[in-house]
Amino acid sequence: MTENKNQPIITVKDLSIFYKTFRAVKNVDLEIFENKITAIIGPSGCGKSTVLRSFNRMNDFIPGASIQGNILFHDKNIYDEDVDPVQVRRMIGMVFQKPNPFPKSIYENIAWGAKMNGYSGNMDDLVEKTLQDAALWDEVKDELNKNALSLSGGQQQRLCIARALAVKPEIILMDEPCSALDPIATLKIEDLMRELSHNYSIIIVTHNMQQAARASDMTAFFTMDEDRAGVMVEYGLTTQIFTNPKNKQTEDYITGRFG
Amino acid sequence: MPRDTLDRQVNNIKDEVLILGNMIEQATLLSVDTLKNRDIRAAHELIEDDQLINDKRFAIENAVLILIATQQPIAHDLRILTAILEVSTELERMGDYAKGICKITIKMGESDIPIPIRDLVKMAELAVTMLHKGLSAFVNENLHLAQSIPLEDDNVDALYHKVYRHVVEVITANPAIFDEAHLLLWVAHNLERLADRVTNICERTVFIATGEMMEMDSTDDEDQED
Numbered sequence A: 001m002t003e004n005k006n007q008p009i010i011t012v013k014d015l016s017i018f019y020k021t022f023r024a025v026k027n028v029d030l031e032i033f034e035n036k037i038t039a040i041i042g043p044s045g046c047g048k049s050t051v052l053r054s055f056n057r058m059n060d061f062i063p064g065a066s067i068q069g070n071i072l073f074h075d076k077n078i079y080d081e082d083v084d085p086v087q088v089r090r091m092i093g094m095v096f097q098k099p100n101p102f103p104k105s106i107y108e109n110i111a112w113g114a115k116m117n118g119y120s121g122n123m124d125d126l127v128e129k130t131l132q133d134a135a136l137w138d139e140v141k142d143e144l145n146k147n148a149l150s151l152s153g154g155q156q157q158r159l160c161i162a163r164a165l166a167v168k169p170e171i172i173l174m175d176e177p178c179s180a181l182d183p184i185a186t187l188k189i190e191d192l193m194r195e196l197s198h199n200y201s202i203i204i205v206t207h208n209m210q211q212a213a214r215a216s217d218m219t220a221f222f223t224m225d226e227d228r229a230g231v232m233v234e235y236g237l238t239t240q241i242f243t244n245p246k247n248k249q250t251e252d253y254i255t256g257r258f259g
Numbered sequence B: 001m002p003r004d005t006l007d008r009q010v011n012n013i014k015d016e017v018l019i020l021g022n023m024i025e026q027a028t029l030l031s032v033d034t035l036k037n038r039d040i041r042a043a044h045e046l047i048e049d050d051q052l053i054n055d056k057r058f059a060i061e062n063a064v065l066i067l068i069a070t071q072q073p074i075a076h077d078l079r080i081l082t083a084i085l086e087v088s089t090e091l092e093r094m095g096d097y098a099k100g101i102c103k104i105t106i107k108m109g110e111s112d113i114p115i116p117i118r119d120l121v122k123m124a125e126l127a128v129t130m131l132h133k134g135l136s137a138f139v140n141e142n143l144h145l146a147q148s149i150p151l152e153d154d155n156v157d158a159l160y161h162k163v164y165r166h167v168v169e170v171i172t173a174n175p176a177i178f179d180e181a182h183l184l185l186w187v188a189h190n191l192e193r194l195a196d197r198v199t200n201i202c203e204r205t206v207f208i209a210t211g212e213m214m215e216m217d218s219t220d221d222e223d224q225e226d
Helices: A048-054 A085-091 A106-116 A123-133 A153-165 A183-196 A209-215 A238-243 A248-254 B004-036 B040-071 B075-108 B117-140 B143-173 B175-210
Strands: A008-019 A022-033 A037-041 A065-073 A092-095 A171-175 A201-205 A218-224 A230-237
Touching: A008 A048, A008 A201, A022 A048, A022 A201, A022 A218, A037 A048, A037 A209, A048 A171, A048 A201, A048 A230, A085 A092, A092 A153, A106 A123, A106 A153, A123 A153, A153 A171, A153 A183, A183 A201, A183 A209, A183 B004, A201 A209, A209 A238, A209 A248, A209 B004, A209 B040, A218 A238, A218 A248, A230 A238, A230 A248, A238 A248, A238 B040, B004 B040, B004 B075, B004 B117, B004 B175, B040 B075, B075 B117, B075 B175, B117 B143, B117 B175, B143 B175
Parallel strands: A022 A230, A037 A201, A037 A218, A092 A171, A171 A201
Antiparallel strands: A008 A022, A008 A065, A218 A230
């Protein structure tokens, strides 16, 4: 893991997120760096998934959700009125906690999103390339017409990653992508993340702080404030956060003394 | 393969251990050269360079701590990393031995007492060869080689006793030069201890490979804690 931070690809400025009148997250300032894996950790209810979903406007689907502050993607606020949220989600893809392939063939799972986004190139090539990038090709190349639901959990999650890659995003958001997987499938996803980070920026929310330690370059620690709003306590190089955190709350959390 | 990150970083740290070992080998041979050539300036330079050895040791230690904190190594992986902490400490102390020899070169100054330099050079060469092989066995986890290296320590010990007898003869012939002659014993002592510490590295290699802690230093009955 290199220590140079590259350029920020997302800059969060004084972000607060509300569910109706309840402030779920407050006053977050954060820079996400290009081609790095950024982990967001913290106890339940600290707003980490809420923050992650704000990065590609997934919170738009939740009635009553609103934000204050700015989330700049390449210096453009993704919440500006002239921004198309569909376009945001194409550039900033998402992989969820539970693998959620469509009940279609492996091939169709990849091809569908690309077709919807107007992909006009050779579909076979795209399917092969993205499955290779997701480290799944060797396992499924002879059964591309098989139903995706027949794959193992780990394979399904890698298929979902391939599906996210097929529309050529710049950032991949991962919300607890390994919580439904066994330890070996988990390590495979982590190695895949490391490979993908050469071409994509990855932001992962995880309850598993060992996973954040193993797999990320940067770590943001969130906790819940007295008014139950999520706040970011500390953000830094993962190596620093896990060997010499600056904040006592961070230390207590990563050493299992709190949370 | 899962754990590519851990494996790659462990290999990087092993490479750094080899680089540190190479720095020690050079420092040891050059320290004896300063005595041979009565080169006080070179001795001062080598003493300054010891800081680079100390820095490298701390960098290795820091890298190991980061890996332990972030990668949750267990079993064989954990044994390698804890052994590297131990070995880097051994290497840093070896660097201190070379520094100590340089200090003796400076103290000896222009003194014309007879120095058994051929034996001391030979000791340095034998000890450095042991170190080189010891680190190679360590990074490659070569159990067979690690078990054979401590046997070579007998040759270093034999030379140490030879230098000892020489110094006793010199002092007996001319007690007035006791202080300077006795410094020569420390040169031999440092080289002898360096070779002993190679045995400690070999013990760690056995530990990595088998999980067993085993004393291999059976011929060395001097329990010195310098």
